[in-house]
Amino acid sequence: MTTGFQTPQDAEDAFYDAFEAHDLEGMMAAWDKSEDVICVQPMGPVLQGTAAVKSSWQAIFRHQSKPDVEIGHVQWFEREGLAVHVVQEKVSVAGMPEDLPPLVATNVYRLAEGGWRMVCHQVSPPPPRLQAGRIS
């Protein structure tokens, strides 16, 4: 995969497939190859450039179990050559509580050299839960 993906959604599918499979090569194939890429993991610092992005996924894949990720589309903003997908990520990991609220991610895809790839992924932690019995 050297020319990117046919659509932003194809790049997004490849990204989350690689996340679930802990496939580092597949993960980096979903990302743009330029040094302007940005990744912000939940409660994490701003990571800039492919080396920093790759290191962060390598650490996640090394230290966490493979997750099951269910994506809910919240909103898309798309124009010629640039696409923003706001999604909710319901991440389930064996041994973790099953009813955790979803994370929110803003994913940005860019068309370059005939293909779409991810250039920005920012994830926010879910809101803190209220008291038991109230809406989380």
Next chain:
Amino acid sequence: MTTGFQTPQDAEDAFYDAFEAHDLEGMMAAWDKSEDVICVQPMGPVLQGTAAVKSSWQAIFRHQSKPDVEIGHVQWFEREGLAVHVVQEKVSVAGMPEDLPPLVATNVYRLAEGGWRMVCHQVSPPPPRLQAGRIS
């Protein structure tokens, strides 16, 4: 201001000026008028639509002191009609510690009816601090 702003940066300047001034009218003038707008405050839920976005800023302006906000540009992704600005927000509020690490925001602007306005604002809380004496 019914036609939006000349550039994404003009819309961004209006957004942060309104945030600092607690100017609700100015804040909502920076936002697109359509129902697909998205706002995620730090540790907050996904807010969708202008009414929800307006309510969240109203609550912030009512319950918090006026902040001083210093913006550091991290990365821009811009194409015809759509612009993504990733920025660091150094927010200072009287009575709060001065050395808090910056927040990270992804701001999305869209060109419609001849003007640019914000359609998406997602803010992530800063990484938790490490032990005193280590890099935060």
